[in-house]
Amino acid sequence: MYWRNRLAAHAMTGSRIRERRLDQGMRQADVADAAGISASYLNLIEHNKRRIGGKLLQSLARALNADPASLSEGAEPAVLNGMRAAAARTSQPIETDRAEDLATRFPGWAGLIAAQEARVDTLEAEVRVLRDRMTHDPALAGALHNVITAVTSIRATAGILANDDNIDADWQRRFHVNIHDDSRRLAVESEALVAYLEPPTEAASSREHLTGFEEVEAFLLRENKLLDWVEAHPNAAPETLLRDYDAPALSREGREVLLQYLVRFSKDVRLMPRATFVPAAVAAHGDPSTLAAQFDADLPAVLRRLGGLPADVGLPPMGLAIADQTGALTYLKTVPGFAPSRFTAGCPLWPLYAALTQPMRPIKSEVVLPGQAGARFMCYAIAVPKTHADFSAAPVLETTMLVVSDPAPGLQEPIKAGVSCRVCPRSGCAARREPSAIEVKS
Template identity: 45%
Template sequence: MAIRTLAGSRIRERRIAQGLRQADLAADVGISPSYLNLIEHNRRRIGGKLLQELALRLEVEPALLAEGAEQEVIARLGNVAERLGEEIGMAESTAFAGRFPGWANLMIRAGRRIDELERNVETLTDRLTHDPHLAATLHEVLSTVTSIRSTASILQDTREIEPEWRDRFHRNINEDAARLAERAQALVGFLDGAGDTQSEVGSPQEEVAGFLSAYGWHFPALEDGRAGAAESYLAGAAQLKSSSAQAIAAKYLACYAQDASDLPLEAFRTAIATHGAEPLKLAAAFDRDLASVMRRLATLPEHGFGLVICDASGTMLYRKPADGFSIPRFGAMCPLWPLFQALSRPMMPMSQRVAQPGRGGMSENIFETFAIAQAVLSTEYGHEPLLEATMLIAPMAGEASPQGARLIGASCRICPRTGCAARREPSIVSSRF
């Protein structure tokens, strides 16, 4: 039986998984329950507008209903092979996924784990280089060691010493040793959590990143416009330990709620089905500014878009990762990002295909980026506007060609590219990292 003829079975499985009755789903898409029953038992072919409407109601990509998850597994196997520098044909991947589906999924999970571990190494390297909290902690550890050594030297080298002074030196050594043990333990915990966005971190921005990551950057209660939803999210947020982080998160949730009100979820998804995930067309359809449309696209979990926002100084204000696109958590970003070019051309929408080194530097990850710099505050006469640049990061299919893409990195410190005119410092990453 052809793969497409099983679309009805997939619709039925998805409906049952969501707890929907057949009659309710049929009413939602404007067909009779009996016709939907025929579709679910693969007695009627389905496609076009009805397939789009069913996929929208079941919150799934139409391709997954029409073609099944098998095609997605095959595509992901190809991505794993490409990242490891292996050339495996589509026929081989298809045969492997068909004969050994369990092993195929295990390979995909192993590839994700490799990516995760390499990202942790990059994050740790970035943190060792730039994090001021780590520098202060190391300084305190070294100062305490020096103090203990100095006191011990006095006791060792001074033959005649009064009992009162000897007791004082012993007390100082004991207190310094206790402080050293405490700071060393804190340092180990700090480094152990370097790759975990939800671990205890050293800045309000990272606390907010952990909070947003815990919810997948999507807040259903704000989508529904429930009263007091933002306060409820903040009240239960264990990641937001500081008042600064609470304030930043509250500002973000307020912006999210406004975007959800201006661009309602169902209407926005329907517009995407019509126009595609094209920010300019969506902005025109809803008569909204481009930055708010890009922020809205980044909240939809089914697309996997990344988003970065910076102020006029280039300081990162917000970062939502996209799979395969490396965004440093500390230090300066690559100056070649379209995000920073947008700052020099306020209110000019920019679209640029970019390529970042893949894991191991053995392939390129291709992305379509959309960027714009807009004024974020009302200005007074004679005053320059305050600008904020926003960049949406859209991963492209594995077969996307890097031809014509702009070559960019993450930051100079962990970028393996050679011969880059924008490089500020030598990279610690070799081509075989």
């Protein structure tokens, strides 16, 4: 779908020229004269009966005061993806086939829609994390338990004092001391609970609520220059790099996770250098099997390499998920629509988990999320032993899944998956573990 959309974008260059001219209230003859062509030839161009490029495209762009790329390629793919994701959130009929028209004619409004969609997606992810932690975080459960224990103790002691008039002075004094001590303990526990629930104001305080894996993922998003440096120096020792690199925002656990990530990343870079891998990936349309054969690499390494490429290399948006043998995520790179939770069990229908039941077997499946216009992905997954073969112990598996946005429709029926059972509206799902909190059915 991504590649078909790119070809379609170029085929609509004439339509975009016409819309730009009409938006500016310019006559066809005036634009043609400014570009040095006849009005009849411009008319053929505007009706997509003549393909243009190079000098003529530059001339028309100058005449229309437009960016040549906006005429030849249309809106940025990221903006269009954001607009389509925003449309998928509503049950109202949306003319999604006119998204590029809107983005071309009103790029400012289109950018605003895409930015708001990204903000909504970020806020929803934060809400999911907070909800999951409210349900499963042992620190929060312990704080609540301490508060309830202190309240119960105070209530019991106060009840004795209020209902028994025959308590001697010595016992009254002891009960008063107990109430005083429990009240102080309640105050301390309450302050700790409030501090825990308050949003962090500094990076250091926010680390307290992140796992080492989450720290590293957030760190790599901020410090992409670190990975660029590794790309340029793949033979440098990751231990030395991490020691010399200023990473004060990471905890000890985060630094250990980052070191493990850099060791593997360096190995992947040495096997598949970006300078040769990116052109090969674009030529292969991102097909992992083709790239694995071309670079003599295993599939998990290719999936990791594809999932870690920048967004501007000419490939569709790609997410990446890596999980251990229990299904717990150890690395996650999200794309719009794909943001699984770390704190609740994920949907078992995703190929990421299905691969664990079929070690060493590559799985390619299309996945569609709930909703009238649910996001669609092509997923490539495989589970392989993480440890070397050992006759004395069973292998420890690791599963890797590449998630490609907006694929071309496949020949097989797509998998109807969700994020997790609690927030999935699908009814009649054989994999459901618990009732959904969403009433709407799909």
